[in-house]
Amino acid sequence: MTVVVVDGVSKTFPGFRGASSTLALTPITTTVAENDFVTILGPSGCGKSTLLRIIAGLDEPSTGDVTVAGQPVHGPGSDRGMVFQAYTLFPWLTVAGNIAFGLREKGLAKQERDHIVAHYIDKVGLRGFESHWPKQLSGGMQQRVAIARALANDPKILLLDEPFGALDHQTRGLMQELLLQIWEDDRKTVLFVTHDIEEAIFLGSRCVVMSARPGRIKADVSIDLARPRDYHVKVAPDFLDLKMRLTEEIREEALSSV
Amino acid sequence: MSQVLRSDAHRRRAGRYLRPLRPVPAAARIALGLLFFALFIAGWSLATFGGFVKPIFLADPARMVAEGWVLLTEYGFLNDIGITIWRVFGGFVLATIIAVPLGIAMGAWKAVEAFFEPFVSFARYLPASAFIPLLILWAGIGETQKLLVIFIGAVFQIILMVAVTVGQTRKDLVEAAYTLGATDLGIVRRVLIPASAPQIAETLRLVLGWAWTYVIVAELIGSSSGIGHMIVDSQALLNTGQIIFGIIVIGLIGLISDFLFKAVNRRLFPWSGI
Numbered sequence: 022m023t024v025v026v027v028d029g030v031s032k033t034f035p036g037f038r039g040a041s042s043t044l045a046l047t048p049i050t051t052t053v054a055e056n057d058f059v060t061i062l063g064p065s066g067c068g069k070s071t072l073l074r075i076i077a078g079l080d081e082p083s084t085g086d087v088t089v090a091g092q093p094v095h096g097p098g099s100d101r102g103m104v105f106q107a108y109t110l111f112p113w114l115t116v117a118g119n120i121a122f123g124l125r126e127k128g129l130a131k132q133e134r135d136h137i138v139a140h141y142i143d144k145v146g147l148r149g150f151e152s153h154w155p156k157q158l159s160g161g162m163q164q165r166v167a168i169a170r171a172l173a174n175d176p177k178i179l180l181l182d183e184p185f186g187a188l189d190h191q192t193r194g195l196m197q198e199l200l201l202q203i204w205e206d207d208r209k210t211v212l213f214v215t216h217d218i219e220e221a222i223f224l225g226s227r228c229v230v231m232s233a234r235p236g237r238i239k240a241d242v243s244i245d246l247a248r249p250r251d252y253h254v255k256v257a258p259d260f261l262d263l264k265m266r267l268t269e270e271i272r273e274e275a276l277s278s279v
Numbered sequence: 280m281s282q283v284l285r286s287d288a289h290r291r292r293a294g295r296y297l298r299p300l301r302p303v304p305a306a307a308r309i310a311l312g313l314l315f316f317a318l319f320i321a322g323w324s325l326a327t328f329g330g331f332v333k334p335i336f337l338a339d340p341a342r343m344v345a346e347g348w349v350l351l352t353e354y355g356f357l358n359d360i361g362i363t364i365w366r367v368f369g370g371f372v373l374a375t376i377i378a379v380p381l382g383i384a385m386g387a388w389k390a391v392e393a394f395f396e397p398f399v400s401f402a403r404y405l406p407a408s409a410f411i412p413l414l415i416l417w418a419g420i421g422e423t424q425k426l427l428v429i430f431i432g433a434v435f436q437i438i439l440m441v442a443v444t445v446g447q448t449r450k451d452l453v454e455a456a457y458t459l460g461a462t463d464l465g466i467v468r469r470v471l472i473p474a475s476a477p478q479i480a481e482t483l484r485l486v487l488g489w490a491w492t493y494v495i496v497a498e499l500i501g502s503s504s505g506i507g508h509m510i511v512d513s514q515a516l517l518n519t520g521q522i523i524f525g526i527i528v529i530g531l532i533g534l535i536s537d538f539l540f541k542a543v544n545r546r547l548f549p550w551s552g553i
């Protein structure tokens with residue numbers, strides 16, 4: 022079943038003070054099936070964040086429209102959880118407070134909230150850090166809290182914008198496995214933006230490759246690696262074939278934008 | 280050899296104080312703070328006891344302490360101090376009650392800001408002390424007039440500074456809250472206000488300091504009590520010891536209230552770096 026429909030979505034940012042306007046996305050049309058894990062791969066500046074923000078309802082498309090579960094998107098809502106590229110935990114709330122934010126907004130009773138919060142704290146492996154402030158956490162821990170915060174709300178789809186972009190290689194690998202594990206349990210529909218080819222293959226069931234700016238869909242590759250996956254799959258022949266193929270696609274784009 | 284090493288370590292420790300933004304140990308911080316006061320009093324003593332300045336212009340420290348004692352024990356100066364503190368806090372609390380909610384509303388809703396901002400910006404530059412003659416006409420020389428001076432001096436400053444603080448809330452936090460299902464009112468209540476709270480408290484601390492200068496001016500003109508009134512009385516008698524004592528008392532109260540304010544802020548907002 023299709024959950025997300027992106028129909029002819031383009032985005033032009035107006036220029037400031039006579040500067041020419043920026044065409045960030047050329048019209049994009051695609052759909053995402055329920056419970057699918059789709060990675061969006063593209064070079065820096067190709068409009069990945071822009072596309073995700075439009076689906077989240079944080080930006081208006083210049084043309085076209087987005088529907089999620091049959092409902093046209095007219096603004097942000099709790100049915101689309103988002104994890105941002107930059108750290109966006111609320112610094113005045115503890116880890117537990119951050120995860121409970123959406124639940125409080127929904128008006129859940131404290132007992133129920135605590136129950137859900139404890140569940141997701143366990144899931145992202147942060148037991149013992151419930152009452153820490155965000156500034157006391159490492160970057161990786163902050164993004165884990167951000168993922169837990171989005172999941173606790175039980176959204177229909179989860180939008181992740183390079184959540185591990187700022188982490189070192191090892192930590193990033195661990196976080197990818199953690200995310201896959203969560204996904205295996207919850208089976209949410211996930212849209213995951215990245216510019217890391219390995220990450221795109223390792224996580225996704227399908228990888229949408231975008232061209233350099235102005236972004237358009239250059240290739241749509243299905244990734245038929247067996248699940249559940251762990252880090253061993255990163256050296257399997259199938260994995261390396263896919264990596265080669267996507268590297269070629271991305272390389273052309275990177276070259277054309279240099 | 281060890282001589283060289285030791286002097287090297289020495290230089291490194293000394294160099295620490297030259298490094299920008301580098302914190303100094305708590306003991307050194309307190310010592311440096313006290314050193315200034317010691318030097319200040321030493322300079323003052325030198326000027327007065329050394330006979331460089333005539334007592335009629337500047338009393339020496341010993342005279343000042345003696346005069347202060349007389350003020351406290353014989354002239355009921357404690358009462359004046361109490362009245363002045365009451366006036367400052369009364370006017371300040373009144374201003375806060377009105378200014379903080381209005382500032383938050385202006386920061387949150389651009390239409391509210393567009394409505395009030397030009398007037399408040401204009402009113403902010405009206406000196407509170409220039410209103411004193413007018414306020415005496417309207418409210419007499421009673422307590423209402425004193426409170427109104429403080430109120431006028433503080434309210435517009437607080438409104439504008441709170442509005443700016445709230446308006447500068449990180450947009451990405453607001454967006455994150457929206458994706459978590461927050462309503463518009465939820466954004467104001469659960470993002471804008473908590474995000475700005477430490478900075479608002481800091482604003483209040485700053486403006487409270489200014490309120491002290493307004494109250495003294497208000498008491499210099501048309502008043503029969505308070506620290507400012509005592510200072511005017513002492514001037515008529517050329518008693519510089521009393522004047523200086525009054526000024527130092529004001530400074531001390533300011534220091535204490537500032538200290539308390541900071542301590543409360545740290546307790547209320549442990550997550551904030553301010």
Ligand SMILES: Nc1ncnc2c1ncn2[C@@H]1O[C@H](COP(=O)(O)OP(=O)(O)OP(=O)(O)O)[C@@H](O)[C@H]1O
Pocket residue numbers: 034035043044045063064065066067068069070071072106216234
């Ligand atoms: N608010 C904005 N105003 C003007 N131009 C913008 C704005 N946001 C993005 N752009 C432009 O749109 C293009 C796409 O930006 P976007 O942030 O979507 O890229 P990205 O693919 O997420 O890049 P990265 O991988 O570096 O995060 C960029 O060239 C950028 O200059």
Ligand SMILES: [Mg+2]
Pocket residue numbers: 069070071106182183
């Ligand atoms: Mg981006």
